[in-house]
Amino acid sequence: MANDSFEIETSDNPLAAVRRAHQASLELAQTLSSERSQALRRMAEALSDYSSDILEANTLDLEASRDMAVPDLLLDWLKLTPERVQGAVNILKCLSDLPDPIRRVINAPFQVEEAQTYCQLMPLGAIALVYEAFPELGAIAAGMCLKTGNSLVLKGSTEASHSNIAIANVLQEALADSQLPDHCLELLPSDTGTSVRELVNQDRYLSLIIPHGRESLVQPIIEKATVPVLRSAIGNCYLYWSPSGSLDLVRSIINDSHQSDPDPVNAIEKVLIHPEQRPSSLLSLWNGLRDKGFTIRGDEALIEEFPDLELELAQPEEWRQAYLTKTIAFKKVESLQEGMLWINQHSSGHADCLVTESYHESCQFSLGVKSASVYINVSPRFARLPKPNHTVYLGMSNRGGYYRGFINLEALTRIKHVIQGHD
Template sequence: MTIDSLDIAPAPTETARRAYQASLLVGKTEASIRNRAIQALTDELENQQENILEANTLDLEASRDMAVPNLVLDWLKLTPERLQTTVQILRRLVQLTDPIGQVMNAAYQVDSTQTYCQSMPLGAIALIYEAFPELGAIAAGMCLKTGNSLILKGSTEASHTNLAIAQVLTSALTQANLPPECLQHLPSDRGDSIRELVRQDRYLSLVIPYGRPSLIQSTIEQATVPVLPSAMGNCYLYWSPSGDWNRVREIVIDSHQSQPDPVNAIEKVLIHRDLNPASVAMLLSGLRDKGFEVRGDLALVEEFPELKLAQDSEWRSAYLTRTVALKRVESLEIAIAIVDRDSSGHAATAVTQSYRESCQFTLGVNSASTYINASPRFIRNPKQGHSILLGMSNRKGHHRGFIGLESFTTVKHIIQGHDCL
């Protein structure tokens, strides 16, 4: 199948229907066959690396001509290293235990029966993503691993790259003898296709938007399908009087090392009023030395006139750049209230040597994940544990926190009468 033929795709409704039908088949496929498809995808990505990078160059040139923001260009630009990271993630997926069919204890037992739960695929899933072309391959691998079908809807900026990767996906499915409808690609030039796609609740089980807040919010507002948004940036750190300024500096810097998507980047620091100006000055200097732009609230600008004043709207928005804003707060309680009101809600950090404060912060902050004296840096392929992570969600409901393989599964309750045993 050629890239040109992939561009002739059915309407979103028909695409969703085909994905649903394919999910009924792939969900019953043996783990060895699904792993074979992921391995084929891995091999094809390596074999077609040159073609994918050439397609990406076309996207980059077109995006520069259209004055696409540098932030999106960074997300769009594929490198051999980024592709190799994708290959490593897919190889690890093959090695992981099959997440489907695992038996778990049920929260209750029906009288005179054996009651238990079993993990099952969700069904048909749609990924709507802005740039980040390698995410299509990673999501495809995760869906194959969990027995789901996948619809990919990328942005215009990455149209050539997404088509090249779609060809790789199709080839991998053919080699594994799986139906091609398991992994489908919607062209980016159909302006109304996102709205139509996210309303296919008859066929789709989940929609995952990935990109800037405007894309995520638009998807949430239009969707009738359950949405699992992946947020980026605008994470908060609380600096206690007992905390060390150098620890704060190290954590902020490390949290921005997730490239190209700074998912859990700390962009706001709340400084307790009792911290002395000398410590704050050392933090400012330490961040500037690492290339950060530092801003402050009115109180800090009065202390350090060289700071740029952060506007009120900035505290609720993600910079998604190496920019950090600092604010003085009267107490831990006020800091918690600010985090809950203004942060993205997917990660919050406290630097403190007080056990009481750490407990209060952990219990009080309404964030998907909480860190004490540790960096919230997001790593898609962590060395420890068995998780492969697509993103981070602040949404309560289907799933919250890290978007891993368990986010692509659900459970079935099974009740067996004794006559069946």
């Protein structure tokens, strides 16, 4: 595939693509598991075969973004490497081998007299992914949607336009050779300024919107969408360091949580400490983090206690915001109860941690923190493919509605109740 072929068929009316994807989803729901698995293998092979072309397209995006002074954070998210492309290839291969979740029978919560009652997992329909940078995320989402019998509409950011087109072209060509219906993968042009605003109101054709990126991307979609939104949260995770908790474990968990590549989905950015925590332990932790390139911030109490350290003051609004950089803010709280209350009010609500040796505190934390997931004495580090042939995650949802936590294959399905009378 030559570089000058990085063009994709788009409609003058981007919503025509949404309607095509909706129609394709009706046909896709009837396909066999073997057909979808074969298509996933072809997608993986195509992504691998044309990885050099995709990387060249990504270079164009990076050069244009640097010329436009795009923030370093987005450049990190935008940059593709051979390893990141191979990671997407591995995920597509894994998806092809995983058991098919569609039509899986589960127990029904009720029974109808003189009938057999059961439930089945079914596709949602047409799903839209609105994402900021992260070009490989389009391929991963396409794989997860096809595995679950859903069609997908991609709407990427302008910064990643060449990369997104290259990846979509490769995947669409692979799908053209499969037995799946046409238009089960659509890409909206990134230079259409009104398309996101229009997209999130297409509840007649779309079953779900998944936004992935900074809060400035996600929140407007949540506020304006008439389509159900499954938000994917990034950053602003809290850790409460109990007086009984190990310093070495705290240091290890913080460092490990920032190793997610490329996006710090579950990175710990705020640490709550008890007044009984030893100053020597704090100094040791801060020095170690600074040696690793972290910026340390603190509340007024810590700045007053350690005047010689020149800690930066964390402003009130920062406790609710994700830094999305190697920055950690520390705050003193009087008790675990006060810490849990602060976490429930200020964290992003998708992954928060506790380091303690107390079983009682562990129970309190797991019950009292309202986040989608809690981690006790273990790193919350996120990976889209944690183990080979295990499972695949698109992200972490902190939505307080029908689905929270890891966005896996089951998150892209719905339950159908089947009541079948006896002959």
